[in-house]
Amino acid sequence: MKSVLEVDGLTKSYPGASRPAAADVSFKMAEGSALGLVGESGSGKSTTARMIAGLEKPDKGWVVLGGRQIDGLSRRAMQRVRRDMQVVFQDPYSSLNPRMNVEQLVGEGLLVHSIETDRAARRREVERLLGLVGLGHVDLGAYPRSFSGGQRQRLAIARALAVRPKLLICDEPVSSLDVSVQAQVLNLLRDLQSELGLSILFIAHDLAVVRYLCDQVVVMSDGRVVEKGSREQVYGDPQHEYTRDLLAAVPVPDPSHSRRSVTEEK
Numbered sequence: 001m002k003s004v005l006e007v008d009g010l011t012k013s014y015p016g017a018s019r020p021a022a023a024d025v026s027f028k029m030a031e032g033s034a035l036g037l038v039g040e041s042g043s044g045k046s047t048t049a050r051m052i053a054g055l056e057k058p059d060k061g062w063v064v065l066g067g068r069q070i071d072g073l074s075r076r077a078m079q080r081v082r083r084d085m086q087v088v089f090q091d092p093y094s095s096l097n098p099r100m101n102v103e104q105l106v107g108e109g110l111l112v113h114s115i116e117t118d119r120a121a122r123r124r125e126v127e128r129l130l131g132l133v134g135l136g137h138v139d140l141g142a143y144p145r146s147f148s149g150g151q152r153q154r155l156a157i158a159r160a161l162a163v164r165p166k167l168l169i170c171d172e173p174v175s176s177l178d179v180s181v182q183a184q185v186l187n188l189l190r191d192l193q194s195e196l197g198l199s200i201l202f203i204a205h206d207l208a209v210v211r212y213l214c215d216q217v218v219v220m221s222d223g224r225v226v227e228k229g230s231r232e233q234v235y236g237d238p239q240h241e242y243t244r245d246l247l248a249a250v251p252v253p254d255p256s257h258s259r260r261s262v263t264e265e266k
């Protein structure tokens, strides 16, 4: 199967640290799949994601997106690659510009990347995207301050999808939300993944969340990959003691219990 993302030997040390934040991290992601990168706080997930997204330069290793090596590209070249790789961040309160309204926020990528320069057509596309994320009813002139955390995360997802990325990186996208809202946003991501064939790299410390959404799992500890495999392998027959310990500590209920309420969030 064609891979959307390959990382090989990614390594990063921060000055003064006693060990690398990420050491020799390698994995492959098939197109249309959802891969969960899991581990406790400090295990190196964000550092790895930042190197993939070009926000941090690796000391060693490489990143290939859609067959093209993207580490070490110039800032300008990287800007073009950003269209193919969108990130949804943990905190929807700081990731959305408070001075931009819904139409501007969701439509920005369409304008910046010259995908849709006609205002009326862009507006229609923004409305379509809002419908996709369950916000078909919202006022295009509204500002982020009038939305709940879950709704803001839906806006962030619509904004990311606008440019039709090859890869969506979700960095702890539900961990700042209430548990009931978490389930709704996870259900949305799952539906989008199956309906649009989206490739999602999902970063989380919570194994229950990853089990729900991801078909492949990479487990990190102390900057290293300690286990990787299919969901069935990693959850059904964990090989590493660290994975077994993480699994033993899973606290969150199955989000599928609130599946019917996906569109009910206000």
Ligand SMILES: Nc1ncnc2c1ncn2[C@@H]1O[C@H](COP(=O)(O)OP(=O)(O)OP(=O)(O)O)[C@@H](O)[C@H]1O
Residues within 6 Å of the ligand: 014, 015, 017, 020, 021, 022, 039, 040, 041, 042, 043, 044, 045, 046, 047, 048, 205
């Ligand atoms: N900019 C930085 N400068 C120095 N050290 C850093 C920096 N960013 C991360 N680290 C260190 O690198 C290690 C890995 O951190 P990283 O944030 O990648 O882990 P994580 O698994 O994403 O954790 P969290 O879930 O808390 O974000 C930690 O020891 C952290 O303190």
